[in-house]
Amino acid sequence: MTPRPRKQVLLRLDPAVYDALARWAGDELRSANAQIEFLLRRALAETGRLPGGAGPIPRRGRPPKSPDGTDDSAADG
Structure with a gap:
């Protein structure tokens, strides 16, 4: 399953906030x-306003190891 692209927004905040x-x-x-x-x-x-189709927050860091014990990131490069 391919993750959906993240929506980018500009947010203006008070500097103290x-x-x-x-x-x-x-x-x-x-x-x-x-x-x-x-x-x-x-x-x-x-x-009660969170859409059911909202995916989880993407996890940061190293990808989890695959079931065979290899690191999934090794295939990327």
């Missing part, structure tokens, strides 16, 4: 962008 968000994201080992998506998804889910 961004600084607080960036500190919070750092505390939870996320980027500011990932923290914004996490919070938006949580708010949508709490209000």
Whole structure:
């Protein structure tokens, strides 16, 4: 299954709000962008507005090993 391309948006924030968000994201080992998506998804889910077709937040870092024990990223390059 091919992942859908991510939608890019421009977001304007008060600098103090961004600084607080960036500190919070750092505390939870996320980027500011990932923290914004996490919070938006949580708010949508709490209000019953998260679309059923919304895929999971993409995981960062090294791809998981395949069932045969090899690293999936080795095939890429």
